[in-house]
Amino acid sequence: MNVSTRRTREIIASMRIIWKEPLLLVAILAIFYFLILFVAFPIFQVFRYSLVVDKQFDPSNYVAVFSARYYYQPFLNSILLGTITATTGSIMGFGFAYALTRTALPLKGFFRQTITFPIISPPFVVALSAILLFGRAGSLAPILQRIIGEYSIYGLGGLVFVETIAYGPTAFLVLYGVLQAIDPALEEASMDLGASRARVFTTVTLPLAVPGIASAWLLVFIQSMADFGNPMIISGDFRVLSVQAFLQITGMYDLSRGATLAVLLFIPTTVAFFLQKYWVSRKSYVTVTGKPTAATIKRLEWYIKVPVYTLCIVFTAMVFLLYGTIIYGSFQKLWGVDRTLTLNNYVQMFRVGKDYIIDSLSLSTLATPLTGLLGMFIAFLVVRKRFIGRGVMEFTSMLTFAVPGTVVGIGYILAFNQRSALFPFILTGTGWIIVLLLIFRNMPVGIRSGIAALQQIDPAIEEASTDLGADSSTTFRRVTLPMIAPAFFSGLAFGFVKAMTAISAVIFVVSGKWNLITVAILGFVDNSQYAPAAAMSLLLIVIVMISLGIIQLVVNRIGQGVRTTTIIG
Amino acid sequence: MREDYLILNDLVKIFGGARESVVAVDHVSLQVREGELVTLLGPSGCGKTTTLRMIAGFEFPTSGDIHLDGERMNNVPPNRRPTTMVFQNYALFPHMSVAQNIAYGLKIHRVAGRQIKERVEEVMRLVGLKGMGGRPPAQLSGGQQQRVSLARSLIMEPKVLLLDEPLSNLDAKLRESTRIEIRKLQRRVGITSVYVTHDQEEAMTLSDRVVIMNEGRIQQIGTPSEIYSHPANRFVADFIGKANFLDARIAAVDSPTGLTLDVYGTDLKVSAATESLAEGMNVIVVVRPESVALESKPAGGLTGVIQESVYLGSETVYEVQLEDRLITVKVPNPEEHTLFAVDQEVAVLLKEKSLHILPAEEPAG
Numbered sequence A: 001m002n003v004s005t006r007r008t009r010e011i012i013a014s015m016r017i018i019w020k021e022p023l024l025l026v027a028i029l030a031i032f033y034f035l036i037l038f039v040a041f042p043i044f045q046v047f048r049y050s051l052v053v054d055k056q057f058d059p060s061n062y063v064a065v066f067s068a069r070y071y072y073q074p075f076l077n078s079i080l081l082g083t084i085t086a087t088t089g090s091i092m093g094f095g096f097a098y099a100l101t102r103t104a105l106p107l108k109g110f111f112r113q114t115i116t117f118p119i120i121s122p123p124f125v126v127a128l129s130a131i132l133l134f135g136r137a138g139s140l141a142p143i144l145q146r147i148i149g150e151y152s153i154y155g156l157g158g159l160v161f162v163e164t165i166a167y168g169p170t171a172f173l174v175l176y177g178v179l180q181a182i183d184p185a186l187e188e189a190s191m192d193l194g195a196s197r198a199r200v201f202t203t204v205t206l207p208l209a210v211p212g213i214a215s216a217w218l219l220v221f222i223q224s225m226a227d228f229g230n231p232m233i234i235s236g237d238f239r240v241l242s243v244q245a246f247l248q249i250t251g252m253y254d255l256s257r258g259a260t261l262a263v264l265l266f267i268p269t270t271v272a273f274f275l276q277k278y279w280v281s282r283k284s285y286v287t288v289t290g291k292p293t294a295a296t297i298k299r300l301e302w303y304i305k306v307p308v309y310t311l312c313i314v315f316t317a318m319v320f321l322l323y324g325t326i327i328y329g330s331f332q333k334l335w336g337v338d339r340t341l342t343l344n345n346y347v348q349m350f351r352v353g354k355d356y357i358i359d360s361l362s363l364s365t366l367a368t369p370l371t372g373l374l375g376m377f378i379a380f381l382v383v384r385k386r387f388i389g390r391g392v393m394e395f396t397s398m399l400t401f402a403v404p405g406t407v408v409g410i411g412y413i414l415a416f417n418q419r420s421a422l423f424p425f426i427l428t429g430t431g432w433i434i435v436l437l438l439i440f441r442n443m444p445v446g447i448r449s450g451i452a453a454l455q456q457i458d459p460a461i462e463e464a465s466t467d468l469g470a471d472s473s474t475t476f477r478r479v480t481l482p483m484i485a486p487a488f489f490s491g492l493a494f495g496f497v498k499a500m501t502a503i504s505a506v507i508f509v510v511s512g513k514w515n516l517i518t519v520a521i522l523g524f525v526d527n528s529q530y531a532p533a534a535a536m537s538l539l540l541i542v543i544v545m546i547s548l549g550i551i552q553l554v555v556n557r558i559g560q561g562v563r564t565t566t567i568i569g
Numbered sequence B: 001m002r003e004d005y006l007i008l009n010d011l012v013k014i015f016g017g018a019r020e021s022v023v024a025v026d027h028v029s030l031q032v033r034e035g036e037l038v039t040l041l042g043p044s045g046c047g048k049t050t051t052l053r054m055i056a057g058f059e060f061p062t063s064g065d066i067h068l069d070g071e072r073m074n075n076v077p078p079n080r081r082p083t084t085m086v087f088q089n090y091a092l093f094p095h096m097s098v099a100q101n102i103a104y105g106l107k108i109h110r111v112a113g114r115q116i117k118e119r120v121e122e123v124m125r126l127v128g129l130k131g132m133g134g135r136p137p138a139q140l141s142g143g144q145q146q147r148v149s150l151a152r153s154l155i156m157e158p159k160v161l162l163l164d165e166p167l168s169n170l171d172a173k174l175r176e177s178t179r180i181e182i183r184k185l186q187r188r189v190g191i192t193s194v195y196v197t198h199d200q201e202e203a204m205t206l207s208d209r210v211v212i213m214n215e216g217r218i219q220q221i222g223t224p225s226e227i228y229s230h231p232a233n234r235f236v237a238d239f240i241g242k243a244n245f246l247d248a249r250i251a252a253v254d255s256p257t258g259l260t261l262d263v264y265g266t267d268l269k270v271s272a273a274t275e276s277l278a279e280g281m282n283v284i285v286v287v288r289p290e291s292v293a294l295e296s297k298p299a300g301g302l303t304g305v306i307q308e309s310v311y312l313g314s315e316t317v318y319e320v321q322l323e324d325r326l327i328t329v330k331v332p333n334p335e336e337h338t339l340f341a342v343d344q345e346v347a348v349l350l351k352e353k354s355l356h357i358l359p360a361e362e363p364a365g
Helices: A003-019 A022-051 A060-067 A070-100 A107-118 A124-136 A143-149 A156-181 A183-190 A199-225 A227-236 A240-248 A254-285 A300-331 A344-384 A391-402 A405-414 A432-454 A459-467 A472-500 A517-527 A530-558 B047-055 B098-108 B112-128 B143-154 B174-189 B200-206 B224-229 B234-239
Strands: A333-335 A339-342 B006-016 B021-032 B035-041 B063-068 B082-088 B160-164 B191-195 B209-214 B217-222 B243-256 B259-264 B266-271 B284-287 B290-296 B302-311 B315-322 B325-331 B345-350 B356-359
Touching: A022 A060, A022 A254, A022 A344, A022 A391, A022 A432, A022 A472, A060 A254, A070 A107, A070 A156, A070 A199, A070 A240, A070 A254, A070 A300, A107 A156, A107 A300, A107 A530, A124 A143, A124 A156, A124 A227, A124 A240, A124 A300, A124 A517, A124 A530, A143 B098, A156 A199, A156 A227, A156 B284, A183 A199, A183 B082, A199 A254, A199 A300, A227 A517, A227 B082, A240 A254, A240 A530, A254 A391, A254 A405, A300 A333, A300 A530, A300 B284, A333 A530, A339 B112, A344 A391, A344 A432, A344 A472, A344 A517, A344 A530, A344 B209, A391 A432, A405 A432, A405 A517, A459 A472, A472 A530, A517 A530, B006 B047, B021 B047, B021 B063, B021 B217, B035 B200, B047 B063, B047 B082, B047 B160, B047 B191, B098 B112, B098 B143, B098 B234, B112 B143, B112 B174, B143 B160, B160 B174, B174 B200, B174 B209, B191 B200, B200 B224, B209 B224, B209 B234, B217 B224, B217 B234, B234 B243, B234 B284, B234 B356, B243 B266, B243 B325, B259 B284, B290 B315, B290 B325, B315 B345
Parallel strands: B035 B191, B035 B209, B082 B160, B160 B191
Antiparallel strands: A333 A339, B006 B021, B006 B063, B209 B217, B243 B259, B243 B284, B259 B266, B284 B356, B290 B345, B302 B315, B302 B345, B315 B325
């Protein structure tokens, strides 16, 4: 019996088992339908609109884009921005990770909390704060001007600064895991054989961390390329793809040109994602198990301590400065002009933004548990079940993670502003399109935490349940779900944070009837109403932190003590 | 051969801060001869690894001194110490080939390329890794990885070779053969070695001298046979091999090296230094399972009842109820003896020559 016939038989055998459980079969088919409809179809639509003109294949959009500087400059700009930010973010992340895993830096918990804080805050808050501090009326602008001369915070420099703070933490989390997983005995062995601290670093630590650094670099590159909120606020004349695609569609109603720019955004980010997932991670020498190894922290030379500690202190101070400015700014009458403290901004913010807040809360609250359940269930199917198309399911469900929000948002307009053979309803303008977008955009987080949790559970426990007569759904409900509950709730926490702070995709599908808090903040910023914008950002951060706190309490009650922050990122 | 090649002088290591601290190593003093292999043996948490790591320079002593070849080592960082270590999990650099791993230390010390190549090949031949230089360590078996680790340390020609439970990740069979190989290699190279293990069999077969540690303190230093036949205290007796402990009273002190014991009403002549002993004192008799003979016909003396019998081929192990104690007895070559049945009454004969006595109330620890 050769390999292919054996495989065929195996597949047929596994199909037979699935046939015996119609509920499972229905669930698998339903999930495939949803994934095709809400993940693949919108992306397909973006490509179709960019390539098909008047029902005929026509590359004229691309020709136009690449012949006009107005269109291709944003592409080059985005790549440039992504490259610089990925580099600065990785350096920062590595410095922090090294300090926290390899040195005797005091107050490690404090530094860790502070550096990861930007992850749970709305992404564009940093840009807003940067304007308050370093913008034209910025309170620190005169000082900075004296140091570096004439400058503008609007543009590439400001963007790199802001995105490094916003996305450096992602690099930190990746590299923290990697450095923690490098066996300290390797570094000891190197030292034991005569290497100085610097040689240990260059011959052992760094080479082993290289795949991790590449991973971190690519992830920050993706986030920077896909970032919409920060460039919207602070890019000035430095035009980037995500913003240009948005302006094409909402400003000029040019769907096909917008779709073309979205494709240009889609390609490099997706390539980077697959490089990271399938190539870089395979080169890794260390497996991140989450099991921390006690690093040996002994006498460190000054030439390591000084730069690393300086980096940590400067960045931590920067985070405090930026978020402190948001708090301070939200109470000032008119930033840079009238420093009287007032609550007016909050009054104004509530008057204008009450509906936004309510919409954001209710839509996110509706989307979050659905995200979590769907994510968990897909994780369960992917890890534990054998069926045709399992790989495709995993691939498709992870796809939204790789695709920039702008592309997904445009895809949702193009896919659901008319009836189609796949889906006979128009969703544009409803609250449902926002909920669905939030669910399918944040689902990969749920899947990832689910897969991680499931892989730690011995399949024999589930087999025991099946052995005692339970079918798949009962086993999932009575055995699997309770065991993965902590991961589930941590996934929920992150899903909620992402839903509340989302901007790049949802901005395309909000409507007069259903709108979101992040869009409202951008609106304030657009009108140069920075103080109400700061007030609303602060409110959003407070809501997010309260909900994280509640979910952490629930997780602690369940008892496994999984920290939500460990799942985040 | 220098007697005081490596000196540990009153070493203390305290971990933790003011609020919570653990005394890992508690006033440890030791002298290692040049060319000698000394084993630090003890249960986990006894301070043996911490002591080794202080010799390597990975931990700095809270107090006390380390001298190596006449030089004080206390403040010398590990990369400047003439010691190399074989790590428990080998700590091979996964991003380097076998040859690169072995050459690493020489490269750090800027030895010329050609010389490195020669020496790497020589060491690889020595440990039996010939022809494997190009492979990544992940492709080697556990035993081979272990040898790479050993080669990587040996090539540096350290003044002291440190081995931190190097065999604990190997399976039982391989452990035994590697143990013998390490011993042969150490003798051939004549390298001074400190070896940490929790496996008493390993310590007995490998060492010139064994240092038994418990709770950070040295319990006894001696050759394997000294430690086995004359354990300094109950801990050592129990940790090295199996031991039965019987309560006894000194019936008479016969000479400076001999006395008569009263064990459950039976007199036994035992040889021991009697200097600090006097008639009427209570003592503990250490009885090894193989120092007991059983006979089927009780003829005066001690009698016991067989509670359990386990046939092991080369020997039979009995559990025998002797008065208020359950003692373990090993009878070799069961084919030559009558086998005893459970509940059978037997005469228990203690071989007087191999009995060892300890004071009844020993100081804590």
